[in-house]
Amino acid sequence: MQTKELAFGRGDFPEDFVFGAAASSYQIEGCRFGGCGLSHWDTFAATPGNTVRFEDGATACDHYHRWEEDLDLMRGANLDCYRFSISWARVLPEGRGAPNVAGLDFYDRLVDGMLERGLKPFATLYHWDLPVALADLGGWRNRDIAQWFADYADLAMKRLGDRVASAATINEPWCVSWLSHFHGEHAPGLRDIRATARAAHHVLLAHGRATEAMRALGMKNLGLVTNFEYAEPADGSPQAQKAARLYDGIYNRWFLSAVFQRSYPQDVLEGLLPHMPEGFEKDFDIIAAPVDWLGINYYTRKLITADGSGRFPGFKDVPGPLPKTQMGWEVYPEGLYHFIEWTHRNYTKGLPIYVTENGMASADRVSAGGVEDADRIAFLNQHLAQAKRALDQGVPLKGYIVWSLLDNYEWALGYEKRFGLVHVDFETLERTPKASWHAFADALRR
Numbered sequence: 226m227q228t229k230e231l232a233f234g235r236g237d238f239p240e241d242f243v244f245g246a247a248a249s250s251y252q253i254e255g256c257r258f259g260g261c262g263l264s265h266w267d268t269f270a271a272t273p274g275n276t277v278r279f280e281d282g283a284t285a286c287d288h289y290h291r292w293e294e295d296l297d298l299m300r301g302a303n304l305d306c307y308r309f310s311i312s313w314a315r316v317l318p319e320g321r322g323a324p325n326v327a328g329l330d331f332y333d334r335l336v337d338g339m340l341e342r343g344l345k346p347f348a349t350l351y352h353w354d355l356p357v358a359l360a361d362l363g364g365w366r367n368r369d370i371a372q373w374f375a376d377y378a379d380l381a382m383k384r385l386g387d388r389v390a391s392a393a394t395i396n397e398p399w400c401v402s403w404l405s406h407f408h409g410e411h412a413p414g415l416r417d418i419r420a421t422a423r424a425a426h427h428v429l430l431a432h433g434r435a436t437e438a439m440r441a442l443g444m445k446n447l448g449l450v451t452n453f454e455y456a457e458p459a460d461g462s463p464q465a466q467k468a469a470r471l472y473d474g475i476y477n478r479w480f481l482s483a484v485f486q487r488s489y490p491q492d493v494l495e496g497l498l499p500h501m502p503e504g505f506e507k508d509f510d511i512i513a514a515p516v517d518w519l520g521i522n523y524y525t526r527k528l529i530t531a532d533g534s535g536r537f538p539g540f541k542d543v544p545g546p547l548p549k550t551q552m553g554w555e556v557y558p559e560g561l562y563h564f565i566e567w568t569h570r571n572y573t574k575g576l577p578i579y580v581t582e583n584g585m586a587s588a589d590r591v592s593a594g595g596v597e598d599a600d601r602i603a604f605l606n607q608h609l610a611q612a613k614r615a616l617d618q619g620v621p622l623k624g625y626i627v628w629s630l631l632d633n634y635e636w637a638l639g640y641e642k643r644f645g646l647v648h649v650d651f652e653t654l655e656r657t658p659k660a661s662w663h664a665f666a667d668a669l670r671r
């Protein structure tokens with residue numbers, strides 16, 4: 226039997242619990258119109274070997290022109306909030322200096338459009354589209370980025386801050402630093418430990434400075450969105466255990482520890498210390514600027530073992546036995562419960578927590594009868610059950626936001642990996658709600 230329904234409805238969650246969908250500027254808007262500046266994703270994608278078929282976000286889902294239809298789709302699914310991101314390069318084509326008025330106007334209309342439809346705007350300031358002019362100056366390796374980012378936050382929120390329901394500074398600092406500067410899989414595509422250490426610190430400093438800037442505007446409900454992977458030793462050997470512990474430190478503990486405990490975890494710092502910017506330990510007062518909530522993005526777990534290199538960090542992941550999504554990611558719903566509970570107990574200690582991303586890519590079956598994605602509905606059911614488990618234990622979980630509203634540009638993997646509740650035909654850009662969209666519409670109807 227195929228799962229067509231969500232096993233949960235509004236009655237299973239507190240009255241003020243919000244359901245939503247997320248997307249990001251570069252992945253859906255299309256950046257070749259409206260005066261948007263180039264971002265390092267454009268140049269990264271233009272470099273052979275970096276993205277599937279050289280695909281980039283030039284047109285993406287053309288959300289820049291079709292945003293009204295997309296907001297109607299959010300509303301039609303009976304969702305409460307839309308987690309969107311603002312493109313730094315659209316608002317400030319040179320990264321600083323003269324703003325692109327058309328860009329600010331676009332987000333102004335978008336936010337008003339959400340409010341008109343009863344959708345709470347959850348804004349994110351940085352979901353990876355760094356203006357190339359700033360990349361030329363070293364991007365996240367340059368300490369000055371904290372000031373550039375705070376200035377951009379001030380500009381964007383002077384315009385939008387009175388109407389957004391919440392604002393996040395950075396999406397996924399691990400991806401901004403490690404995935405992009407160590408693994409080389411995302412822009413700027415570096416593989417350099419010194420660059421990584423600097424990015425991993427400056428991204429936090431920028432978060433802190435932008436938080437201060439938004440506080441100075443009188444804004445409330447400020448947060449940060451971190452991503453997590455459940456790290457398990459691939460086998461019982463002490464080497465695998467040590468490797469998994471370090472993976473957990475780099476991926477899961479580094480950023481939270483800085484923001485909520487004013488220090489970096491010792492096990493990670495042992496390896497990164499030679500590469501850290503001078504005087505980094507003096508920055509924790511800024512990094513630990515109080516936040517009002519934390520966002521958790523969660524997709525999968527990894528089985529970790531030592532890579533035998535003898536070089537920091539010296540781990541690798543190996544294929545696991547669990548069912549996998551179109552991304553090849555293992556489905557491990559218990560990890561979502563783990564991270565919500567663990568974050569609450571060790572770091573946020575009572576602050577509201579939101580699941581800001583969770584979802585799966587699947588090769589959905591399109592037919593005249595609609596778009597069938599029973600596996601996505603099953604995935605959502607399994608993960609919502611884990612979110613509810615945390616909630617039932619008293620963790621202040623305030624919302625669950627699906628990645629993503631639309632099939633979109635999945636970064637280096639191009640347009641092949643489909644995460645949407647709504648199918649997008651990338652030839653015609655036609656949108657077709659999938660079975661999972663209908664399942665939300667039914668489950669959340671008031």
Ligand code: FCB
Pocket residue numbers: 249252396397400452522582628635636644
């Ligand atoms: C997250 C990103 C998001 C999307 C999903 C699948 O890491 O925040 O943009 O790519 O993964």
